Amino acid sequence: MDYNPREIENKWKTYWEEQAVYKVTHKSDKPKFYVLDMFPYPSGSGLHVGHPLGYIASDIFARYKRLSGFNVLHPMGYDAFGLPAEQYAIQTGVHPAVSTQENINRYRSQLGNLGFSYDWSREISTADPHYYKWTQWIFLQLFEHYYDKNQQKALPISQLIVHFEREGNAGLQAAASPQAPFSAADWKAMSAKHRDEVLMNYRLAYRKVTYVNWCEALGTVLANDEVKDGVSERGGYPVERKPMLQWSLRITAYAERLLNDLQELDWSDSMKRTQSNWIGRSEGAQLFFDVAGTDHKIEIYTTRADTIFGATYMVLAPEHDLVPALTSDAQRAEVEAYLKYVKSRSERDRMAEVKEVTGAFLGSYAVNPFTNENIPIWIGEYVLKDYGTGAIMAVPADDERDLRFAQKFNLPVVDIIDKSMYPNATIEDKLGKMINSGFLTGLEVPDAIETILKEIENRGLGKRQVNYKLRDAIYSRQRYWGEPFPVVYDTEGVAHAMPLSELPLTLPDLDDFKPASGVKSPLARVSSWVNLPNGWTRETDTMPGFAGSSWYFLRYMDAQNDSEFAGQEAIQYWRDVDLYIGGTEHAVGHLMYSRFWHKFLYDKGLVVTKEPFRKLINQGMIQGVIESLMMQKDKVNGVNRFVCATIAAEEEKKGIEFVKIPVYVDYVRDYGLPSSYMDAEGLDKFIAWRPEYQDAIFECPNGIYQKGIFTPRAGAEGGSHLVTVSEVGKMSKSKYNVINPDDVVEKYGADCFRMYEMFLGPIDVAKPWNTSGIDGVSRFLRKFWSLFFDPKKGFFLSEEAPTAEEQRVVHTCIKRVNEDIERFAFNTCVSAFMIATNELGRLKCNKRAALEPLVVLMAPFAPHLSEELWHLMGREGSIHANGAYPEHNEDYLKQDSVNYPIAINGKTRATIAFPADATQESLTKEVLDNPAVQKWLEGKPPKKVIVVPGRMINIVV
RNA sequence: GCCGAAGUGGCGGAAUUGGUAGACGCGCUGGACUCAAAAUCCAGUGGUAGCAAUACCGUGUGGGUUCGAUUCCCACCUUCGGUACCA
Structure with missing residues (x-):
């Protein structure tokens, strides 16, 4: 009987579905294992052969764990909100819900074609109101909590209000936006609106003014990567940075924990390093500079307080609040021209500019608190509003950017560090001896930093401070196709959370998806939805793409629950993701936000682990x-x-x-x-x-x-x-090179496709798709299949006991595959199967006792083929439910003799077989008597003989 | 610029702790079967020299450690990925 993959695969796919073979429940005595694929966005062009690489790997691992006695959660769903569907709607008028559903259906059928062991009863879509009800709910929890730095956890806003009523904001250690001190009396005297504004400075979900890339011609807000050289990528229209009141998430409150807890994760070092660089912790000082002749103080942050004697000017971000106040009349025209220029520059442009420094002098001077000299205050685009305090003291002698700025604008440079004794030190290294630095002169840099920090604190000029590069996440999008905010504003503009009983707040229907006039979401046009009978209004922005994907891994644990985001019983059992497979492109976005949300829910006692993803494997493209x-x-x-x-x-x-x-x-x-x-x-x-x-x-x-x-x-x-x-x-529609996995499956079968993708090479390495090797895998599967068939009798297995050699072949394969799966080396698993198949074919082995373990061993890789053979062998039920993953028996691997490579001076010259139990002495003696060795010795005694038992022998002459 | 990863036959790749470099597959060459082809099977296949035994060279380049280095160390070259006026 010929191997007919199409027939077999259809048969078992249907069987698995009917028998619900992959359905799991948390009510189990078995240990749990959670294998997760990164959430796919169902794009219009469908799956191509690159997508399943990670899915196949995770499926193999999930099946392997199942066969090894674990209760495996292996779900799949869709990150269904997103810009492409909205853009498609603008172009064609097709409702995003409709096109998204079509795309989901297509993905579902393509995924179904590949034989994955997903529990489809847990399928979710972020655009489903049953799902986003809980996205909205989590957002409201963030809104109603603040972060207490003493307890290092999120606490309810109600506790904060109690604190305010008792003692104002004195003695409060909380993650907050800048907030002036106030007393309990002040608080009590505040209007509702004022109180709301104060609370916003503490909430984990809060509103603040942030900048967006506004494109008037397109009538829409653009993402950073849609802006090139200050104009829109599509159409080349001018883009302006526009301030807007937007929702943000205070992820910075969790910066320290996000950094520290990286240590306990089983992620690649490079991935951890990327996250840690993104968080960007630095230790330095917050420091105030007086502005000469005014009451203004400029707050700066520096990691190099030791260089303050070289601070010869200051630079503020162009958006800095003090810019208008510090601009002199004489400089006003120049400053305004510069501000206009900066407005046309996207943040990305500003940060990418390396060669050309730009800036403008404000006409005011600050006082260097240590030299007491007046130093000019400039603005420059290289200083960013959202990093540190948006202002720096410039030390051209010890900072490359400052030096370039000083050279261009003829500002003074005072050398403060002598690096002559560190010839290899660069300008960034904290090395050298202080010069021209008052009481610091003569100190080594690290000592100088310590000394000046003490002095700054003694004199009350500022204090030590830890700073993070990480910024709060902007959470508003002026779009239609996203989760509506469950927030209503009263007539004074104070934000109120909607009660859980009114969730989900669903998206109103719409037939025109173009943005509303002004910087507003299309939702603003649905006045019947926006305006409530009592005069209150709804938020018209929607949530960003990362909202739904920041917690979806928890929903899978209890996907149908309508009274909680997931039931506690299910969470207690499944806990966290044991294996997460996905691309590196999510290194700092999704993986950072998910960790943040998870930690927040942990603070609330709603999840049981500190981290959501224990082990992470990155697949190559x-x-x-x-x-x-x-x-x-x-x-x-x-x-x-x-x-x-x-x-x-x-x-x-x-x-x-x-x-x-x-x-x-x-x-x-x-x-x-x-x-x-x-x-x-x-x-x-x-x-x-x-x-x-x-x-x-x-x-x-x-x-x-x-x-x-x-x-x-x-x-x-x-x-x-x-x-x-x-x-x-890249595989893309526009390059006419998209290969649909369906076509490959049609020709070779899903089992072959799965094994071929694994055979291509290591999972984490990028490689181009090429079908030239797939025939080899197809040939192997047919060879394996034919081991079970006799040309005359059809399916036929012998009940004889396998020979020692057959057992050695089988158990070598078992050992190899078990070890390689554990280290995610699926490519070498496939070659191990090939070797075993070739050797058993050569031995004409058709013994049940030899072949049956191989069928189970291969089940994670070729699930349909294995299932068919399992049933042909007369076994009951699904192999994937009833099989037990084989373990090797070391006894079968023992060999009577070992082929020793004999090296002369490290170069192999001969191989000689010796009994496996030969002693070192007898080996040495026999080797030296060997004619091939004698030839190299030329009669002289060897200098040294190295014997590595079981491995090799090396003779030094 | 900085950080990270990687450079192995004609190709994808293997070599798990420093121990036979090139497993397995593709491709190619020759052969068997066939009227013929496909499929299948068998043999060969890093380079150079040689009928051969064998010798020399060989894991990006140059050094080093070692009895022994694809593996460890130093310097350099190339490619890919990430990232940035981060104060």
Whole structure:
């Protein structure tokens, strides 16, 4: 009987579904294991062969754990809110809910095609009101809590109010926005509106003025990466930084814990380092500079207080609150011109600018508290409003940026550190001896830092402070397709949380998805929804993409629960994600926000672990091959001229310009190789696809192809053979290189597809998709299958006991696969299966006792094939529910003799078999008597003989 | 610039703790089966020299440690990824 994957796979897929084989419950005595894939956004172009790489790996691991006796939670769902659906709606009028559902259906069917062991009863979508009810609820919890630094946890706002009523904000250690001191009496005298404003400075979800990239021409707010060089990427319209009152999440309150708890995670070092750099903890000093002739004080933050004697000027962020007050009349015009320029610059531009420093002098002076000299105050775009205090003391002698600024604007430079005794030290190194620095002169830098910090605190100029690069997360989007905020504003604009009983607050229906006029979400146009009967109004912004994905891993634990975000019983059992597989692109976004939300819920006693994702594996991207034809930029004799890539390379040297025209990779032979080419057949397909090129000429060294006719060049042999340009890049619709897994599954079967993707190489390495090896995997599966079949009798297994050699083959494979799965080396598992299959084939082994363990061993990799063989072997129920993962028996691996490589001076010269239990002495003696060794010894005694038992022997002569 | 990862046959890759470099697969070459082809099976396949035994070279480059280095150390080159006027 031939191996027919399509038939087998359909049969068992249906069976698994009918029998609910992968359904799990937390009511289990078995130990739990939670395997999670990163939440996919269901894009319009569907899954391509790159997506499943991580899903296959996690599925193998989940199945492996199941067969090893664990109760495995392995769910899947969709991050369904997002910009693409909204943009599609603007273009086509199709409601995002409709297009999103279509995309989800497509994903669901594509995923179903690959034989994953998901418990589909737990499927979730963030755009489902049953789900976002709880996203809204968690947001409200954040709104109603503040962060207490003494207790290092979130506490209810009601406790904060009690504190305010008792003693104002004195003695409060809380994560907060800048807030002036006030007393209990002050608090009691405040209006409701005023109190609301004060509380906003403490809430974990709060409103503040932040800047957005506003594009008037497109009538919309743009993301940072949609802005290039100050204009919109689409259309090139001007973009302006516009201040807006927006919701933010006070993630900075958790900075220290987010940093410290990284230690206990089983993540790659590079991933941890990325997160820790993003949090960016620094120790330094908060310090006040007086402004000469005024009462103003400028607060700065510095990590290098020791360099203060070299602070010869100050720089404020252009958006700094004090800028208007400190601008002199004489400088006003210049400053305003500069501010206008800065407004046109996106944050990304400002930070990416390295070569050119810009700035403007305000016309005021600050007093350096240690030199007592007046130093000029400037503004410059290299100082960012949201980092530190938005103001710096500039020390051109010890900071490269400050130096460049000083040189450009002719500001004084005072050397304060002598680095001559540290010849290799760079300007950033905290090394050297202080000079020109008053009482610090002569001290080494680390001592100087300590000394000046004490002095600053003694003189009341400021205090030690820990600072983080991490910024609070902006949580408002002026979009339709996201979770509505469960917040209403009263007539004074005070925000009120909606009660749980009124959740979810669902999105109103809409037929026009364009933004409303002004910087507003499309929701602002639905006045019946926005305006409430009592005169109150709803928030019209919606939540960002990361809202729904920051807690979805908890929802899977109890996905249908309608009275809680997840039931406590389920949370107590499943606890956290044991294995999380996904791409590195989420290193600082999703993975930081999720950890923050999880910690917040932990503070509230709603989850039981400090961290959500115990182990993280990053999968590499599977890239596509982009194949392009070279077309001469200008037409020749009125027609387009395409040439062989080799010809184009020659002619480009002569100054002829070419453009690359990407083509469907299917038209190209040997695609992905340097020699990839299009023959006449491919060119005909190309012309049929792009009729505008029907008259074009296609020129290769053999001759010219035009309108279906090939004219050979004199003396040339062979037909049309147009070499294309091959590049490796992203798989995308626009590059015509998307490979749909469905097509591969159709041809080879899901089991083959799964094993082939694993066979490509290590899980975490990026590599281009190439089908050239898939036949080898397909061949292997058929070989494995045929071990169970006799040409005459059909399915037939012998009940004889396996020979020692057969057992050795089987148990070598078992050992190898178990070890390799544990270290996520799935590629070498596949080769271990291949080796065992080849050897058993050679031994003509068809013994049940040898083959049955291999069937179970392979079940995580080829679930359908294994299931079929399991049933053919007469076993009951699903292999995935009733199988037990085999463990190797060391006895079978013992060998009577060992082949020792014999090296002379480290170079292998011979191999000699010795009994496995040979002693060191007998080995040494016999080796030296060996003729091959004698030849190298040339009669002289060896200097040294190294014997590594069971491994090798090395003789030094 | 900084941080991180990686450089191994024609190709994807293997070598788990410093111990036979190139497992496994693709491709290629030769052979068997076939009228023929496909499929399948068998053999070979890092380079150079040689009929061969074998010798020399060989894991980006140059040094080092070691009986022995793809693996450890130093310097450099290249590629990929991340990241930034972070005070």
